[in-house]
Amino acid sequence: MIPKSIKWRLQLWYGLILVAVLVGFGVTAYQLERNRVFRRVDDDLHRRANAVAQSLHRPPRGRPPDAPDQRGFPPPEPFDRENAPGPDGPPTFNLAPPIAALFDTNDASGFYFLIRSLRPGHAEIARSANAPKDAGTQFPEPPARPQDAETGPPPGDISGDDRGSARGEIPGEPPQPVMRGSCRELMLLTPLGESVLVGKNVSPELTELRRSALNLSAIGGVILFIGLAGGRVLVGRALRPISDISHTAAKIAAGDLSQRINSAGTGSELGQLAAVLNATFARLETAFAQQKQFASDAAHELRTPVSVILTQTQTALTRERDAASYRQTVEACQRAAQRMRKLIESLLELARFDAGQEALKRLDFDLSATVADCVELVQPLAEERRVKISAELKPLRITGDSERLAQVVTNLLTNAIQFNRPDGEARVKLEAREGLAVLEISDTGQGIAPDDLPHVFERFYRADKSRTGAGNSGLGLAICKAIVEAHSGVIEVSSGEKAGTTFTVRLPLAI
Amino acid sequence: MRILIVEDEPDLLASLAQALREEGYAVDTADNGDDGLFNAEGTDYDAIVLDVMLPGMDGWEILRRLRKSKKTPILMLTARDQTRDRVRGLDTGADDYVVKPFDLEEVFARLRAIIRRSHDKTTNLVEIGDVTVDTAARVVSLKRHPVELTAREYTLVEFLALHRGEVVTRTQLYEHLFDENESSLSNLLDVHVSNVRKKLGAEFIVTRRGHGYCIE
Numbered sequence: 001m002i003p004k005s006i007k008w009r010l011q012l013w014y015g016l017i018l019v020a021v022l023v024g025f026g027v028t029a030y031q032l033e034r035n036r037v038f039r040r041v042d043d044d045l046h047r048r049a050n051a052v053a054q055s056l057h058r059p060p061r062g063r064p065p066d067a068p069d070q071r072g073f074p075p076p077e078p079f080d081r082e083n084a085p086g087p088d089g090p091p092t093f094n095l096a097p098p099i100a101a102l103f104d105t106n107d108a109s110g111f112y113f114l115i116r117s118l119r120p121g122h123a124e125i126a127r128s129a130n131a132p133k134d135a136g137t138q139f140p141e142p143p144a145r146p147q148d149a150e151t152g153p154p155p156g157d158i159s160g161d162d163r164g165s166a167r168g169e170i171p172g173e174p175p176q177p178v179m180r181g182s183c184r185e186l187m188l189l190t191p192l193g194e195s196v197l198v199g200k201n202v203s204p205e206l207t208e209l210r211r212s213a214l215n216l217s218a219i220g221g222v223i224l225f226i227g228l229a230g231g232r233v234l235v236g237r238a239l240r241p242i243s244d245i246s247h248t249a250a251k252i253a254a255g256d257l258s259q260r261i262n263s264a265g266t267g268s269e270l271g272q273l274a275a276v277l278n279a280t281f282a283r284l285e286t287a288f289a290q291q292k293q294f295a296s297d298a299a300h301e302l303r304t305p306v307s308v309i310l311t312q313t314q315t316a317l318t319r320e321r322d323a324a325s326y327r328q329t330v331e332a333c334q335r336a337a338q339r340m341r342k343l344i345e346s347l348l349e350l351a352r353f354d355a356g357q358e359a360l361k362r363l364d365f366d367l368s369a370t371v372a373d374c375v376e377l378v379q380p381l382a383e384e385r386r387v388k389i390s391a392e393l394k395p396l397r398i399t400g401d402s403e404r405l406a407q408v409v410t411n412l413l414t415n416a417i418q419f420n421r422p423d424g425e426a427r428v429k430l431e432a433r434e435g436l437a438v439l440e441i442s443d444t445g446q447g448i449a450p451d452d453l454p455h456v457f458e459r460f461y462r463a464d465k466s467r468t469g470a471g472n473s474g475l476g477l478a479i480c481k482a483i484v485e486a487h488s489g490v491i492e493v494s495s496g497e498k499a500g501t502t503f504t505v506r507l508p509l510a511i
Numbered sequence: 512m513r514i515l516i517v518e519d520e521p522d523l524l525a526s527l528a529q530a531l532r533e534e535g536y537a538v539d540t541a542d543n544g545d546d547g548l549f550n551a552e553g554t555d556y557d558a559i560v561l562d563v564m565l566p567g568m569d570g571w572e573i574l575r576r577l578r579k580s581k582k583t584p585i586l587m588l589t590a591r592d593q594t595r596d597r598v599r600g601l602d603t604g605a606d607d608y609v610v611k612p613f614d615l616e617e618v619f620a621r622l623r624a625i626i627r628r629s630h631d632k633t634t635n636l637v638e639i640g641d642v643t644v645d646t647a648a649r650v651v652s653l654k655r656h657p658v659e660l661t662a663r664e665y666t667l668v669e670f671l672a673l674h675r676g677e678v679v680t681r682t683q684l685y686e687h688l689f690d691e692n693e694s695s696l697s698n699l700l701d702v703h704v705s706n707v708r709k710k711l712g713a714e715f716i717v718t719r720r721g722h723g724y725c726i727e
Contacts, residue, residue: 296593303590306612308522314615315530332522 049198241270257285297460305336346475353482368393374409397510416443442502448495513537517547535662537690544568563589578604584625680723
């Protein structure tokens with residue numbers, strides 16, 4: 001069974017590949033060495049076999065008998081084939097001394113030869129003293145030749161490329177040395193009817209090769225061990241950051257969102273992964289904190305109206321009351337319910353903006369007309385609070401949802417009236433500036449304290465704690481911001497204490 | 512018993528005040544922090560019900576400032592229910608803490624408890640000779656038989672019983688039994704004292720001329 005861990009699988013594959021490479025390399029090296037050793041032996045065998053074979057035939061006609069042949073061998077001693085011994089005849093044949101010197105007959109591991117007649121009976125013509133008894137038994141019995149060997153193929157040089165034709169069997173196929181036990185032997189058939197077998201006991205070479213193989217195996221084993229150990233260390237080091245990451249991720253999964261992965265080596269792929277994960281965790285943490293705060297705030301906002309309903313109804317039910325008293329209770333409950341409805345609507349609206357699900361219309365319209373409508377809408381409230389509204393509106397076309405933007409304008413105007421002083425002024429100004437529609441709504445009220453100013457667009461943040469009444473959910477400016485930003489716009493606030501507050505909305509003009 | 516409620520939500524304030532008045536308390540109200548602190552510092556209330564989120568000065572600030580001069584029992588009333596808010600409230604000097612939305616019964620019980628503790632009492636029962644005052648059930652018994660008292664008569668008995676052995680001045684009684692809208696009716700107190708003596712015995716409330724009243 002293959003282990004599941006990447007570390008072990010990597011090591012397993014690495015080990016298998018390493019073994020394959022080492023075995024391939026070792027086998028190749030051994031083969032090369034073996035070929036080299038045997039080629040040397042084979043060359044010697046061929047050389048000796050040819051020398052022996054040549055010494056058996058007469059020199060070609062028209063050639064001086066004492067002229068040395070191409071390879072410097074002395075002219076062979078004529079061999080009296082007619083008087084060659086029969087199958088039972090004693091070996092009376094002797095090689096010429098220079099050729100005999102090629103065979104060290106005293107050395108058990110040296111070269112040996114065996115010459116036999118191809119005539120029926122295969123009588124042995126000559127053999128060296130160190131030739132084993134079973135020499136040549138691995139070769140198939142050569143076909144016997146008739147007596148009149150002269151009718152055979154004309155004599156030729158049995159050497160070099162022509163060696164194959166000497167056997168008169170398969171032209172072009174040179175005779176190949178064959179192993180017999182620990183001996184390597186080569187058999188040539190001369191055209192005149194002899195088989196020449198030359199052999200060598202290659203035990204020393206085989207021993208040498210075995211030692212080489214052992215050496216190669218030992219070196220391969222050491223390299224394999226070092227490679228595996230090094231691989232283990234490398235794999236461990238390469239995978240260490242992954243286990244760090246998974247540890248940290250596990251902690252985060254367990255709920256501790258403040259944990260971060262150590263991304264010291266940010267250059268590597270894993271460092272980049274750690275950085276990406278950290279950024280994701282940071283976003284998650286922020287989103288979680290915001291979500292928690294939002295839920296807690298929403299619950300908090302709902303507590304007050306629920307308290308009103310509970311207290312009102314519990315008080316009303318303690319005893320019998322008159323109709324007017326019940327009516328008061330019901331009205332108070334209705335006010336509380338309205339407040340909850342408004343809160344829930346605002347929360348849902350914000351949630352839709354958060355999720356990007358709020359469907360906004362994308363139509364060209366004149367923003368100044370929308371603003372003028374809003375001014376008209378809040379006029380009664382302004383009169384009630386004795387606030388004068390002055391509007392300076394230039395016609396501007398923008399693309400977007402006029403109803404949603406009217407909601408923003410109305411909200412800002414209502415604030416400008418409610419936070420104004422009596423006999424104060426609310427100014428509305430709309431103009432094009434730097435390619436943007438710029439709407440400014442300012443009041444002459446108390447202004448917002450510098451501490452509160454950065455927070456006014458936060459959900460449930462109330463700069464003035466007194467406005468916890470039914471009309472104010474603490475979400476109005478947060479919704480304004482969401483709507484403006486959904487129109488690719490910006491909303492800003494500036495305020496000086498006692499100098500009034502100005503809200504500025506910038507929106508892209510219609511193209 | 513006179514209680515101050517500081518709460519900015521008008522419907523909640525109105526119903527709380529009504530419910531506590533029906534329980535026999537004299538109730539003053541304030542709908543913002545500044546008025547709340549002014550009232551709390553100027554009058555010896557038996558308890559204060561204090562909201563945290565208030566326009567003007569918030570509940571924490573009122574608590575902090577009031578604790579410099581007064582030991583009045585304070586019941587905090589808030590929509591914040593996180594532990595750290597409760598701890599902060601109690602550490603700043605609040606006597607108890609109720610989270611909105613609450614049940615009126617719980618508010619009543621907690622008010623009774625903090626008032627009782629402020630008089631070093633451990634139970635709701637006060638025994639004075641043959642008379643037993645049960646401050647939880649708001650029942651006075653004479654020789655184990657319940658005596659019918661009006662709400663005002665009961666609070667008079669309860670107040671004197673909680674201050675047993677002390678001479679309670681008429682001013683104190685006015686301050687604790689009547690709220691700010693009715694305290695000028697000076698002979699009202701004599702009528703209540705006279706009625707209680709008829710029901711519980713002439714010697715139950717002793718008059719100390721020039722000082723006030725006392726239950727011995």
